[in-house]
Amino acid sequence: MKKVGVIGGGQLAGMMAKEAKSRDIELIVQTPNPDDPAARITANPVLSAIADVNATQKLADYCDIITFENEFVNLEALKVLAEKGTCFRPSLASLEPLLDKADQRRYLQKIGLPIPRFQVLEKDAKINSKYGFPVVLKARRHGYDGRGTFILANKNALEALWNRLERPSMLIEEFIPFSCELAVMAARGVNGEVVVYPVVETEQENQVCRRVFAPASVSVEVNAEIQRIATILLDRLQVVGIFGIELFLTQENQVLVNEIAPRTHNSGHFTLDACDISQFAMQLEAVTGMPLHSPKMLCNSAVMVNLLGFENSQSDYQNKREQLANIPHAFVHWYRKTESRIGRKLGHVTVLLGEKNKEKGNAIAQKIESIWYE
Numbered sequence: 001m002k003k004v005g006v007i008g009g010g011q012l013a014g015m016m017a018k019e020a021k022s023r024d025i026e027l028i029v030q031t032p033n034p035d036d037p038a039a040r041i042t043a044n045p046v047l048s049a050i051a052d053v054n055a056t057q058k059l060a061d062y063c064d065i066i067t068f069e070n071e072f073v074n075l076e077a078l079k080v081l082a083e084k085g086t087c088f089r090p091s092l093a094s095l096e097p098l099l100d101k102a103d104q105r106r107y108l109q110k111i112g113l114p115i116p117r118f119q120v121l122e123k124d125a126k127i128n129s130k131y132g133f134p135v136v137l138k139a140r141r142h143g144y145d146g147r148g149t150f151i152l153a154n155k156n157a158l159e160a161l162w163n164r165l166e167r168p169s170m171l172i173e174e175f176i177p178f179s180c181e182l183a184v185m186a187a188r189g190v191n192g193e194v195v196v197y198p199v200v201e202t203e204q205e206n207q208v209c210r211r212v213f214a215p216a217s218v219s220v221e222v223n224a225e226i227q228r229i230a231t232i233l234l235d236r237l238q239v240v241g242i243f244g245i246e247l248f249l250t251q252e253n254q255v256l257v258n259e260i261a262p263r264t265h266n267s268g269h270f271t272l273d274a275c276d277i278s279q280f281a282m283q284l285e286a287v288t289g290m291p292l293h294s295p296k297m298l299c300n301s302a303v304m305v306n307l308l309g310f311e312n313s314q315s316d317y318q319n320k321r322e323q324l325a326n327i328p329h330a331f332v333h334w335y336r337k338t339e340s341r342i343g344r345k346l347g348h349v350t351v352l353l354g355e356k357n358k359e360k361g362n363a364i365a366q367k368i369e370s371i372w373y374e
């Protein structure tokens with residue numbers, strides 16, 4: 001039995017743990033809180049902060065391979081473990097250019113992938129937008145679910161925000177008036193094979209993902225361009241594991257890379273129910289050295305809706321979950337968090353559809369949201 005250690009213990013590690021059980025893999029997580037979703041359903045979690053390298057050493061002493069649930073790791077400290085022989089998959093070298101949004105943009109530019117125009121703003125520099133307004137300001141690290149991403153309407157708003165944040169080094173980039181947002185999950189195995197999931201359309205509200213439609217209704221050319229981007233990126237980084245790639249489709253049908261998540265991703269949750277192999281199983285197969293096969297959808301289309309916290313509460317919303325489960329072909333995934341907070345991801349629902357019909361997908365998403373947020 002292979003032992004896989006995961007740095008992180010939230011819902012992504014939790015969903016991976018369920019896949020590990022049916023694959024003869026023992027999964028051990030490192031996470032600070034015993035109530036975290038993955039800590040509650042796995043044996044012997046290492047209860048320590050994500051960036052605590054001594055805890056990761058303990059995890060590494062027990063496991064064959066260490067993988068990641070999130071990118072909030074202390075790479076410099078982990079390098080010491082790698083030098084002593086810990087096997088990280090993906091490797092620290094393939095994560096290095098991605099953890100800081102400014103480094104990530106520079107790296108994508110260097111390897112020739114299409115991205116929005118950007119500038120790295122140094123600490124205390126004179127702030128200005130070369131790109132007109134609105135303009136986008138982003139924290140270089142530790143942003144997620146839109147925290148750390150700010151869309152500013154004018155010069156006053158830009159200056160006021162930057163001063164309020166105490167003028168740190170940040171990324172400033174052009175606002176893309178996209179026709180839609182897309183995302184794709186792609187994995188690479190130890191032998192270098194790259195497999196790519198169907199491209200999906202994502203819908204964000206206030207910079208947080210609310211809905212995912214799989215597959216996206218985009219042209220053959222756009223699909224091919226996204227396949228090309230995913231393959232170049234994973235090959236150049238020599239990735240072993242799965243990555244999520246978030247993209248903008250411009251009104252001129254140009255694909256731009258917004259962000260790389262070097263791990264499983266919310267936009268890939270539909271794969272649990274709608275594909276022959278989920279993103280979590282794919283990550284496990286990749287990091288344990290199994291040959292990878294191209295994933296296929298089991299239905300014509302699917303819609304995934306996030307269940308976000310809308311109040312501070314300790315309810316488990318059983319009644320709402322039952323109503324959601326009664327929607328035909330619905331799969332309700334509940335992360336068993338002990339507390340609901342506004343905006344917190346508490347679960348998701350995927351509904352499988354017999355046809356490719358965005359209007360139908362929209363209607364189902366609305367139904368789910370009207371039950372959840374009623």
Ligand code: ADP
Pocket residue numbers: 116136138143144145146147148149173174175176177178181204207208246258259
């Ligand atoms: P996070 O790391 O928090 O997910 P992102 O960089 O992915 O932050 O941004 C979150 C959302 O903000 C995106 O999905 C998109 O809706 C919006 N956004 C980010 N950058 C831009 C941009 N340059 N132009 C237009 N919208 C943007």
